[in-house]
Amino acid sequence: MQSVKDYFGSLVFDDRVMKAMLSADVYASLRRTIDEEKKLAPGIADAVAAAMRDWAVAHGATHFTHWFQPLTGVTAEKHDSFISPSPDGGVIMEFSGKELIKGEPDASSFPSGGLRATFEARGYTAWDPTSYAFIKGKTLCIPTAFCSYAGHALDKKTPLLRSMEALNRQALRILHLFGNDAVKAVHTSVGPEQEYFLVDKALYDQRPDLRFTGRTLFGAKPPKGQEMDDHYFGVIKPRVAAFMEELNEELWKLGILAKTEHNEVAPAQHELAPIYTTTNAATDQNQLTMEIMQKVALRHGLVCLLHEKPFAGVNGSGKHNNWSIATDAGQNLLSPGDTPYENAQFLLFLCAVLKAVDDYQDLLRISVATAGNDHRLGANEAPPAVVSVFLGDELNAILDAIENEKPYEGVEKKQMKLGVHVLPRFNRDTTDRNRTSPFAFTGNKFEFRMLGSANSIACANIMLNSAVAESLKIYADRLEQAEDFETALHEMIQKTIRDHKRIIFNGNGYDESWIQEATEKRGLLNYRTTADCMPHLLDEKNAQMLISHGVFSEAELRSRCEIMLENYCKSIVIEGNTMVQMARGQILPAVERFTADVARNASAKKALNETLTCAYETGLVRRLSELTDTICVRIAALEKALQKAAGAEDIFAESAVIRDDVLCAMEELRAPCDDAEALTAKSYWPFPNYADLLFSVQ
Ligand code: ADP
Ligand code: MG
Numbered sequence: 001m002q003s004v005k006d007y008f009g010s011l012v013f014d015d016r017v018m019k020a021m022l023s024a025d026v027y028a029s030l031r032r033t034i035d036e037e038k039k040l041a042p043g044i045a046d047a048v049a050a051a052m053r054d055w056a057v058a059h060g061a062t063h064f065t066h067w068f069q070p071l072t073g074v075t076a077e078k079h080d081s082f083i084s085p086s087p088d089g090g091v092i093m094e095f096s097g098k099e100l101i102k103g104e105p106d107a108s109s110f111p112s113g114g115l116r117a118t119f120e121a122r123g124y125t126a127w128d129p130t131s132y133a134f135i136k137g138k139t140l141c142i143p144t145a146f147c148s149y150a151g152h153a154l155d156k157k158t159p160l161l162r163s164m165e166a167l168n169r170q171a172l173r174i175l176h177l178f179g180n181d182a183v184k185a186v187h188t189s190v191g192p193e194q195e196y197f198l199v200d201k202a203l204y205d206q207r208p209d210l211r212f213t214g215r216t217l218f219g220a221k222p223p224k225g226q227e228m229d230d231h232y233f234g235v236i237k238p239r240v241a242a243f244m245e246e247l248n249e250e251l252w253k254l255g256i257l258a259k260t261e262h263n264e265v266a267p268a269q270h271e272l273a274p275i276y277t278t279t280n281a282a283t284d285q286n287q288l289t290m291e292i293m294q295k296v297a298l299r300h301g302l303v304c305l306l307h308e309k310p311f312a313g314v315n316g317s318g319k320h321n322n323w324s325i326a327t328d329a330g331q332n333l334l335s336p337g338d339t340p341y342e343n344a345q346f347l348l349f350l351c352a353v354l355k356a357v358d359d360y361q362d363l364l365r366i367s368v369a370t371a372g373n374d375h376r377l378g379a380n381e382a383p384p385a386v387v388s389v390f391l392g393d394e395l396n397a398i399l400d401a402i403e404n405e406k407p408y409e410g411v412e413k414k415q416m417k418l419g420v421h422v423l424p425r426f427n428r429d430t431t432d433r434n435r436t437s438p439f440a441f442t443g444n445k446f447e448f449r450m451l452g453s454a455n456s457i458a459c460a461n462i463m464l465n466s467a468v469a470e471s472l473k474i475y476a477d478r479l480e481q482a483e484d485f486e487t488a489l490h491e492m493i494q495k496t497i498r499d500h501k502r503i504i505f506n507g508n509g510y511d512e513s514w515i516q517e518a519t520e521k522r523g524l525l526n527y528r529t530t531a532d533c534m535p536h537l538l539d540e541k542n543a544q545m546l547i548s549h550g551v552f553s554e555a556e557l558r559s560r561c562e563i564m565l566e567n568y569c570k571s572i573v574i575e576g577n578t579m580v581q582m583a584r585g586q587i588l589p590a591v592e593r594f595t596a597d598v599a600r601n602a603s604a605k606k607a608l609n610e611t612l613t614c615a616y617e618t619g620l621v622r623r624l625s626e627l628t629d630t631i632c633v634r635i636a637a638l639e640k641a642l643q644k645a646a647g648a649e650d651i652f653a654e655s656a657v658i659r660d661d662v663l664c665a666m667e668e669l670r671a672p673c674d675d676a677e678a679l680t681a682k683s684y685w686p687f688p689n690y691a692d693l694l695f696s697v698q
Contacts, residue, residue, distance in 0.1 A: 007253055009252075009254075011136075011253045012132050012133070013052055013134065014255055017051075017055055022048065026044055026047045033129050035185065037130070037165065037185070045098070045101050046097035052095065052140065056140035059135050060135075062081055062082060062083075064080060064139065064141075067144060068146040069146070069156045069456060071113075071156070072111060073370075073456060073567070075287050075291065076146075082094055082095050100127055100142060102125065102126055102127070103125040104124050104125075105124075111563045111567075112148065112559060113560060113562040115148050115152045123147060123154050124149065126147065128144055130280050131143035131280055131284045132255065136288075143157070145157045145161065152556050156462075159552055160279065160280060160283060160462050162550055163465035163466045165550075166465065166551055167188060167468055167469040168186050170473045172185075174345075174348065174476050174479070177485065178345050182329070183329065183331075184328050186327055187279070187326065188323060188461065189323070190278075190279045191274060192286045192319050192451075193272075195264055195317035196304050197269050197310050198240060198297060198305070199305060199694075199696075200301065201297075203696060206688055207693075208578055208581065208586075209579075213571070214307035215309055215310045215311075215575075216690070217578060219312065224695075225266075225313055226314050234263045236262075237698050239300060239698055242300060243296060243297060243302060246300070251289060255285075256285045256289060257275035258272055258273075258274050259273055260272070264317075265381070266311070266314040267314065269314075272289070274289070276322060279461050293306070294306070306454040308373045308375060308453050309375035311693070314694070318452060318453055319453050319455060319457065321448040321451050321460050322442070323445060324445040333345070333346065334346070334350065334441075334446065336444075344489060347398075347402075350395070351497065351500075352472050353446060353471070354504070355471040355474075356464070356467035356471045357387060357389050357467070358499075358503035359467065359471070360542065361525050362525055363467060363542055364439075365527050366527075366534060366536065366564075367460040368450045368459070369564065370454070370455060370567065371530060376452060377450060382450070383438035384510070385526055386438070386509075386514075386518045386525065387503070387524065388438060388503055388518065389437070389440070389446075389504050390437030390440040390505065390506055391504055391506065392441060392506070393506070395441065403498055403501070436508050466551045469549050478492060502522040502523065502524065503524070529659050531565070531568065534655070535561065535652060537560065537561045568658065569651065569655055572662055572663065573642060573658070576638055576641070576642045577642065579669055580635055580638055582687075583673055586686035586687065587673050587676065587686065590684050590685055591624055591680055592628065595628070598617050598621055601617055602614040602618060602621070624676060624679060624680070627672045627676045627679070628676070634669040638665040640665075641664075642662060645661070
């Protein structure tokens with residue numbers, strides 16, 4: 001058997017391959033482009049393309065594609081073959097630098113939110129050399145950005161790269177102020193922990209709701225849910241283990257460092273975490289991971305559900321975005337240092353994050369807003385929709401000491417050492433854990449936990465990078481002008497703590513009283529739904545910040561806001577329509593059949609012996625008939641709400657109708673259907689129930 005070491009990254013045109021296949025000059029030039037985000041030198045592309053083609057063809061590839069991430073949320077690809085006719089009637093395999101660098105997919109049916117008129121259908125894709133090309137099936141996939149002809153970003157990668165650039169620019173200014181002149185580049189890294197459910201494919205196929213919407217829209221509570229907590233970190237079932245084994249192999253071949261896997265809290269729920277890497281590559285790899293999870297699951301007769309809330313009453317799935325900033329030399333800027341000076345720099349970056357999260361709570365909430373994730377945020381299993389930061393006792397005590405100009409007494413270590421400089425000295429071991437915080441400091445990184453399992457991590461990181469770049473810019477502007485650097489630094493850190501400490505919360509984020517305190521006492525935002533938060537993307541302060549750092553243009557922001565609201569409305573309209581069909585076409589007829597049989601039984605019994613009361617049958621028939629009456633009325637009410645949404649004058653109005661009318665009507669329809677399920681004999685029920693779905697994979 002091949003060892004992992006032999007096949008790891010075997011399908012990736014990675015550094016090892018580049019070094020082996022490119023001339024020293026070409027390799028050095030490409031490396032500069034990758035590491036320092038320098039423009040690609042002319043002539044280099046042809047050489048790289050030729051090497052890529054030779055490598056890909058040797059690995060059995062026949063096609064290439066520009067692989068990109070349009071705003072639909074999934075990845076897109078259009079395959080072209082390498083073949084080109086040769087004069088002797090045969091073919092040669094061709095791939096030019098031009099084809100590598102730029103593609104022109106007919107992009108008229110990707111969402112553009114009005115950025116690209118259909119007559120100008122062709123967008124273009126541009127090679128992103130900072131993310132390695134890879135082979136999927138028989139196709140060489142080239143990670144690309146996707147833009148309109150006028151240069152507007154139509155994808156998630158372009159603004160992500162711009163936000164990384166913005167953060168790089170501002171962080172370098174700060175590092176230079178601290179005398180770190182050797183640093184050439186700063187980049188952010190992410191390790192996204194991915195949750196998902198696995199259900200049996202044969203059962204999945206029988207549920208229109210799962211097939212059309214990715215979640216169950218009906219389903220009575222099973223006798224056993226997750227109350228025993230016996231699934232979390234439990235023994236992995238053989239079928240799941242076989243799936244995970246193959247998944248790991250596929251991911252490893254693609255150079256994805258899949259590292260940990262375990263069962264999650266809910267039955268049938270699992271998690272996969274890779275080792276962290278540069279944000280840009282992590283984003284591409286997470287998209288690829290989700291795609292491969294779904295593919296591999298099918299090979300095992302399973303379906304991988306990435307929806308945030310596939311089942312009511314059991315935990316939903318999220319994605320934890322572990323985020324840090326590091327220099328090109330590998331110094332983690334969110335890691336407390338050994339010297340007071342390093343610690344001062346660390347504190348400044350920490351403060352930049354605090355300020356960013358407080359100033360742009362709304363953007364962070366927006367970055368994770370989808371119809372699916374709305375079900376999760378604020379439920380008793382996921383962080384609330386209110387954004388706050390957890391720092392842990394030690395850092396808290398340090399910030400408190402700085403704010404109030406009092407000596408810092410280590411929480412555990414009693415010694416207090418004010419360094420030669422004005423800031424207190426402290427140690428690295430800030431290892432507290434708080435699982436309920438939306439944004440937790442975990443020793444040398446921040447873990448942003450509000451992302452939904454199906455979200456691309458691009459959006460969250462775009463907002464995070466940009467907001468932190470803005471804090472750093474404000475700091476750099478001030479410090480570059482300061483007469484006395486250390487005093488100015490101290491004052492600024494102190495001011496940040498005073499101005500932004502409301503965002504720090506170390507308690508239980510699931511507590512009802514916290515939401516009250518957060519919103520009433522601290523004035524933090526609580527946008528419960530996508531419809532509530534999304535319009536704030538266009539707020540003056542948000543737009544101005546994002547535009548000033550070159551992350552989005554105004555037109556791009558407007559288009560994104562519209563597309564996100566459109567996605568929200570469309571997903572829920574599909575759910576509403578699916579409910580109507582299932583209730584009318586499957587649930588009502590099933591309940592009717594069962595009721596009729598019960599009634600017939602009662603008459604038959606009475607015919608045999610007229611003294612029998614048949615109280616059981618009579619009661620059941622009455623109850624079921626009441627339920628079918630209610631279901632019928634509520635189907636009509638949902639249809640009316642859906643019509644109202646369809647008639648709304650614009651996307652903002654439509655999303656409000658969806659939030660206020662459609663979602664409520666859906667809940668109201670579900671309740672009597674679930675009651676009917678609980679009263680109806682299982683053999684009559686038209687699709688598999690929760691117990692079947694959650695407990696059948698062995
Ligand atoms: P948890 O306790 O949440 O499971 P882990 O320490 O296992 O935390 O890490 C979870 C994720 O964080 C992994 O993907 C890991 O690679 C990533 N991670 C660890 N260190 C960093 C870092 N410095 N920057 C970004 N991500 C990191
Ligand atoms: Mg975690």
